[in-house]
Amino acid sequence: MSSIYGKLFSVSTWGESHGEAVGAVIDGCPAGLPLSEEDIQQAMDRRRPGQNTLVTPRKEADKVHILSGVFEGKTTGTPICLAVWNENQHSKDYTEMMNWYRPGHADLTYDLKYGFRDYRGGGRASARETLARVAAGAVASKILKLACGTEILSWVESVGTVTSNVDASKVTLEAVEASPVRCPDPEASEKMAKAVAEAKFAKDSIGAVLALDIRKPPVAVGEPVFDKAQAVLGGALLSISAVKGFEIGEGFHAAELHGSENNDVIRFEDGKYRTLTNHAGGILGGITNGETIHCRIAFKPTATIAQEQETAGRDHQNGTLAARGRHDPCVALRAPVIVESMAAIALVNLFLEQRARKLF
Template sequence: MSSIYGKLFSVSTWGESHGEAVGVVIDGCPAGLPLTQEEIQRALDRRRPGQNSLVTPRKEADTIHILSGTFEGKTTGTPICLAAWNENQHSGDYAEMVNWYRPGHADLTYDLKYGFRDYRGGGRASARETLARVAAGAVASKILKLSCGTEILSWIESVGNVKANIDPSQVTAEAIEASPVRCPDSEASQKMAALIQEVRMAKDSVGAVLALEIRKPPVAIGEPVFEKAQAVLGGAMLTIPAVKGFEIGEGFAASTMRGSEHNDVIRFENGGYHTLTNHAGGILGGITNGETIHCRIAFKPTATIAQEQETAGCDHQNGKLIARGRHDPCVAVRAPVIVESMAALALVNLFLEQKARTFQF
């Protein structure tokens, strides 16, 4: 199983939803980066379960521990091991999943691939694995912030058919976190919350679209052919559980435009190059041009729902299953920090590769 992401800044996640702990080993973090458990914890607190009535009621503090790789508050350049112990497993809730495959979940494909699976909460297929990504992402984000002033923000743009109406350039981290659904449009936020409660009461789930905005990204990162910046970002997003779609800039809407509309006029002003519009989403030819990178990420409805569904079992029999356990009615509510983290991990690798390429003797 490939649980390693990145080349120069490599992260290896480990642990299962109902195991002893989950965590990550980071290899390749430069030495001398100021780093504390508290700043990593702030990111994890945005992802943790049990925050409000709109997310899973599983109660986990998700307290992070730095086990290696730092000394006197700074990174040493050696592997950093981060771990959080699981404290509130209800593995008995998954007894019926020993035989039955949940529709929409990875139960069937894991059995087909490995001939064996951890049915407790989905094991490695559980979104709990993303705790490790958020912990690593906090480190990557700090490197980008200190090196380039990069700010990475993600928020919910729509839930089901409820859409926000907001200028992305005006969104702030404070406005995102002030909303229980992490939508900075207060009116839309209330409607989204009502919809999520509605599907929860119906023992169902609902999907969502998240916006991702990367301000002051590193300039000139990304490769011209296979490691294009948008390809690396898109690949990172599509590793997140429940993500089914990714677009950058105008995305699919670009297919309805003419070149004269879509091309961004270039200007040299105040000692640098800028574009008057940003239909390209901050990337040209696979390389960042310094403009804000804007993306949209589509999340499917949570697969595990408490409605009776037809399915099949590992004994080759067909039957019906009412899945149990504690699950988010809209998995995207806790996803913005996961999206931000994967964006940071993608960009920090491209950034370090470019730094190595431009090394001067």
């Protein structure tokens, strides 16, 4: 199983939803970076379960522990091991899934691939694996912030058919975190919360779209052919559980435009190149131009629902399953920090590669 991401800033995640712990090993973090458990915990707290009635009630502190790679408050350049102990597993809730495959879940495909699976909470297919990405992403984000002033921010743009209307350039972390659904539009936030609550009451789930802004990204990173910046970002974000779609800039809407409408006018002002608009989403020819990188990420509805559904089992029999367990009715509500983390990990790899390629 491939559990390692990145070339120069390499992240290996480990652990299962109902195992002893979940964590990550970072190899390639530059030495001398100021780093503490508190730096990472701020991001972990944004992802942890049990925050309100609209997310899974699983109670986990998700306290991160730095086991190696940091001495006297700074990274040593050696592998950094980050661990979070699981404290609130209810494995008995998954006994029915020992045989039955959940529709929309990876149960079936894991069995087809490996001939064996950890049915307790989905094992590695559980979204709990993403806490390791958040821990590693906090380190990557700090590197980008110190080196380039980069700010990475994600928020919920829509839930089901409820869509927000905000000026992306004015969205703040404080506004996002003030909303129970992490939408900075108060009016839309209230409607989204209602939609999620209705799905939960109906023993169902609902999908959502997240927006992602990478402000002040490193300039001129990304490759012109295969490792284009948008391809690297897209691959990283599509690797997140439940993500089904990725757009950058105008995305699919660009297919409806003429070149005269989609091209961004270039200006040289105050000693640097800028564009008057940003239809390209901050990337041209696979290389960042310094403008804000704007993306949209689609999350499907949570697969595990309590409604009775037709399915098949490991014994080749057909039947029905009403899944038990504690699950998010809308998995995207806790996903903004996960999206930010994977974007940071992808971008810091491109940044370090460019530093190695061009000295001046």
